[in-house]
Amino acid sequence: MRELPSLEKLALSFSKLPGIGSKSAERMAYAVLRMEKEDRDAFASSIKEVGERIAKCPVCGLYREGDSCPSCDEEGRERSLLCVVEGDRDATTIEKAGYRGLYHVLGGVISPSKGLLPEGLSIQSLLERVKAGSFQEVILALSPTIEGETTSLYVSKLLSPTGVKVTRLGYGLPMGGSLDYADGLTIEKAFEGRKKI
Amino acid sequence: MRELPSLEKLALSFSKLPGIGSKSAERMAYAVLRMEKEDRDAFASSIKEVGERIAKCPVCGLYREGDSCPSCDEEGRERSLLCVVEGDRDATTIEKAGYRGLYHVLGGVISPSKGLLPEGLSIQSLLERVKAGSFQEVILALSPTIEGETTSLYVSKLLSPTGVKVTRLGYGLPMGGSLDYADGLTIEKAFEGRKKI
Numbered sequence: 001m002r003e004l005p006s007l008e009k010l011a012l013s014f015s016k017l018p019g020i021g022s023k024s025a026e027r028m029a030y031a032v033l034r035m036e037k038e039d040r041d042a043f044a045s046s047i048k049e050v051g052e053r054i055a056k057c058p059v060c061g062l063y064r065e066g067d068s069c070p071s072c073d074e075e076g077r078e079r080s081l082l083c084v085v086e087g088d089r090d091a092t093t094i095e096k097a098g099y100r101g102l103y104h105v106l107g108g109v110i111s112p113s114k115g116l117l118p119e120g121l122s123i124q125s126l127l128e129r130v131k132a133g134s135f136q137e138v139i140l141a142l143s144p145t146i147e148g149e150t151t152s153l154y155v156s157k158l159l160s161p162t163g164v165k166v167t168r169l170g171y172g173l174p175m176g177g178s179l180d181y182a183d184g185l186t187i188e189k190a191f192e193g194r195k196k197i
Numbered sequence: 198m199r200e201l202p203s204l205e206k207l208a209l210s211f212s213k214l215p216g217i218g219s220k221s222a223e224r225m226a227y228a229v230l231r232m233e234k235e236d237r238d239a240f241a242s243s244i245k246e247v248g249e250r251i252a253k254c255p256v257c258g259l260y261r262e263g264d265s266c267p268s269c270d271e272e273g274r275e276r277s278l279l280c281v282v283e284g285d286r287d288a289t290t291i292e293k294a295g296y297r298g299l300y301h302v303l304g305g306v307i308s309p310s311k312g313l314l315p316e317g318l319s320i321q322s323l324l325e326r327v328k329a330g331s332f333q334e335v336i337l338a339l340s341p342t343i344e345g346e347t348t349s350l351y352v353s354k355l356l357s358p359t360g361v362k363v364t365r366l367g368y369g370l371p372m373g374g375s376l377d378y379a380d381g382l383t384i385e386k387a388f389e390g391r392k393k394i
Contacts, residue, residue: 013240043210
């Protein structure tokens, strides 16, 4: 029986990525094998580079490449707004939607079943930032799930002694969708959040 | 607006893999960023290694790691049988199914719309191998598609002057499935290929 240990090793690396099963990992490893040497070298070096060049901002927790934080150190940002997100990608999504305040990355939401307790998240540093800063509003932009809701509640209680206004994103019908496809809970939340027109 | 050029470069490499869109590629790039340094280094080096260590056997076209071909040079193989496959992965599948003859990798099937003409496939080298060798049977194990069928027909006509028996894999109901789920063409082929019990 034939063996390609290098290929199997590569497939193993691919299978560690989110959502990649062993079949897909194998297919990807073969695709790498078929790549031009140039593309393969670029691939390998970018994997090393992300690790070497990108680091977390010690203040907000966002990834940054270079010495200055793209959010904390950028001029012209609305410094009275602080948006709390689970991870880096959420900040990118929110940024694309037009938000231009500051950020705070929690690193996840409280989920005891996944071993994520408040101590494992950047909640303490958030509290210190809010106490020390001059924020007028803290916007909790966490996932609309039980874990996200629980975390929002936990964080808002912790922040309440500081007197800063704490909000969460609105829930309701997603834009562009059909009412037909919305689930009962979303419709319930849309009713709760209805607005006068 | 924040920029992470290293991450984008890595996402671009991921998006060149089959079936990976830009969203998945970005998610994977972030996953690499979150990896332990050790895992990331192993990933990068295996990408380089598959290119350096794995090469195609000049005889059958199968990938091999090391000097000897896992098929051509393995002792105890049935050297009177030659199985023609589109690609390397098909050979792996066939090997798992218990086949222990020799292989010949075509590199695809004839598909003018995709720019794959007979000259671009290892058909000439197959003909030479069959002429020179002592094969009793050439088994065409190509995909049961129009392109696969056309290629099988083309190859079998080319091989007919050599007098070697040329066969193709049987078509019919896939094992373990329900008749309900089989399409009309498969059932038609299953009728054609029916056997006395």
